[in-house]
Amino acid sequence: MSVWHIRGGTRLRGSIRAQGSKNAVLPILAASILTGCESEILNCPHLSDVDAAIEILRHLGCEAAQEGDSLSIDSRGLSCCAIPRELMHRMRSSVIFLGPLLGRCGEAHVSLPGGCELGPRPVDLHLMALRALGAEVEQEGDGIVCRSRGLRGAEISFPSPSVGATENAMIAACAARGESVIYNAAREPEIGTLQEYLRSLGAEVSGAGTPVIRVRGFAPGKAVGIRVPPDRIVSATYLCCAAITGGDVEVQGAAWRDMEEVLRSLEAMGCRIRRSASGVRLVADGRLTSPGAVATQPYPGFPTDAAPLLMAASTVAEGSSVFMENIFSSRYRYAEELKKMGADIELRGSLALVNGVERLRAAETESTDLRGDAALITAALAAEGESRIQDEGHIARGYDGLESVLRSLGAELWTE
Numbered sequence: 025m026s027v028w029h030i031r032g033g034t035r036l037r038g039s040i041r042a043q044g045s046k047n048a049v050l051p052i053l054a055a056s057i058l059t060g061c062e063s064e065i066l067n068c069p070h071l072s073d074v075d076a077a078i079e080i081l082r083h084l085g086c087e088a089a090q091e092g093d094s095l096s097i098d099s100r101g102l103s104c105c106a107i108p109r110e111l112m113h114r115m116r117s118s119v120i121f122l123g124p125l126l127g128r129c130g131e132a133h134v135s136l137p138g139g140c141e142l143g144p145r146p147v148d149l150h151l152m153a154l155r156a157l158g159a160e161v162e163q164e165g166d167g168i169v170c171r172s173r174g175l176r177g178a179e180i181s182f183p184s185p186s187v188g189a190t191e192n193a194m195i196a197a198c199a200a201r202g203e204s205v206i207y208n209a210a211r212e213p214e215i216g217t218l219q220e221y222l223r224s225l226g227a228e229v230s231g232a233g234t235p236v237i238r239v240r241g242f243a244p245g246k247a248v249g250i251r252v253p254p255d256r257i258v259s260a261t262y263l264c265c266a267a268i269t270g271g272d273v274e275v276q277g278a279a280w281r282d283m284e285e286v287l288r289s290l291e292a293m294g295c296r297i298r299r300s301a302s303g304v305r306l307v308a309d310g311r312l313t314s315p316g317a318v319a320t321q322p323y324p325g326f327p328t329d330a331a332p333l334l335m336a337a338s339t340v341a342e343g344s345s346v347f348m349e350n351i352f353s354s355r356y357r358y359a360e361e362l363k364k365m366g367a368d369i370e371l372r373g374s375l376a377l378v379n380g381v382e383r384l385r386a387a388e389t390e391s392t393d394l395r396g397d398a399a400l401i402t403a404a405l406a407a408e409g410e411s412r413i414q415d416e417g418h419i420a421r422g423y424d425g426l427e428s429v430l431r432s433l434g435a436e437l438w439t440e
């Protein structure tokens with residue numbers, strides 16, 4: 025547990041570099057199991073979720089090491105197809121290893137990742153996809169055993185889009201004989217990065233970014249490299265920190281084309297945003313106005329992970345806004361903590377009604393989840409006085425050097 029001490033009131037100014045995308049790199053780390061050779065991943069962020077994935081790869085017998093922003097993996101030595109419970113529970117999205125393990129070994133033993141701060145994290149869509157590809161799936165308590173005597177191409181129709189289940193299906197389909205078609209696939213940009221990686225291994229994959237993805241299996245066996253794109257949620261976080269403090273911040277390298285819903289909301293709040301080849305710059309002067317209605321949706325809708333950050337900025341905006349969370353069932357624990365800072369928020373199930381106040385006041389808040397804790401830090405940057413934000417290790421899961429980046433922009437903060 026660490027505690028962030030933040031003295032609010034400084035306008036953030038400056039230029040920072042966007043970190044590599046956590047949600048792009050994690051499925052690639054899992055997919056590297058398929059190859060039986062070396063992969064080099066560039067622009068890889070330093071995160072505890074990446075460390076957890078490296079632990080899993082090493083447990084399975086692979087070599088994996090991160091040097092600076094480069095992560096190298098050699099999966100030739102893979103000698104195990106079971107991931108112990110304690111490793112599965114270190115990272116929420118560890119179920120992404122199921123498809124690659126099954127594809128490489130014909131067998132996979134994992135435990136359910138369990139629920140998290142956002143609510144239950146079911147894996148029924150993951151298992152449905154693997155069964156469609158011919159796997160036998162048995163659940164024993166919180167354990168899952170998958171076996172196959174050879175995956176075969178299939179049609180997989182998801183009842184609703186799921187990022188992780190789409191990724192598991194794409195990776196396992198690469199090890200299947202024949203063609204697979206995935207309908208109602210998730211369209212997040214991270215799916216496109218995974219497609220790029222799988223193609224570099226020699227797989228025929230097309231359709232990422234659309235609801236229909238086609239995959240034809242391949243015989244793996246060549247070393248590859250890939251550069252991870254910038255993290256769109258971390259970039260959105262820094263822009264919301266600039267917005268709430270009335271600052272002027274450029275996020276170099278930000279993939280603003282993947283962030284349009286967030287940028288449009290910030291512009292609706294009165295921020296001036298410049299999109300360019302070098303990244304995105306936000307200037308906020310004068311009091312923000314409310315963003316109106318914000319409903320989270322699968323991509324290309326408003327991303328659920330950016331909603332906490334936008335809500336933090338909305339708490340001091342002029343006017344009222346309504347947030348509707350359509351992805352996760354318990355995403356509002358951070359809103360209760362924002363109210364300790366004087367935010368006027370009324371929660372009604374998946375709705376959060378926010379009435380902007382002139383100024384937040386410093387408070388001591390409890391840790392909630394990755395994006396919730398980032399929202400509390402964002403709000404504290406504009407609160408009057410010194411806030412103490414508890415962090416149970418969530419920030420390190422998704423933010424590479426958040427403290428030093430915010431300090432480089434002028435924030436008065438330190439952690440203990």
Ligand code: EPZ
Nearest residue numbers: 047117145146147148149150186187188189329351352394
């Ligand atoms: C990915 O999680 C991201 N994580 C999440 O980011 C992000 O919030 C989420 O996608 C957005 O959809 C990574 O990419 C590592 P889903 P994932 O499967 O794949 C339900 C962060 O902060 N569902 O798209 O787990 C599920 O309960 C994290 O970086 C099933 O019902 O999300 C949810 O309501 C948080 N059955 C909805 O689908 C399943 O088998 C979308 O979840 C799988 C999911």
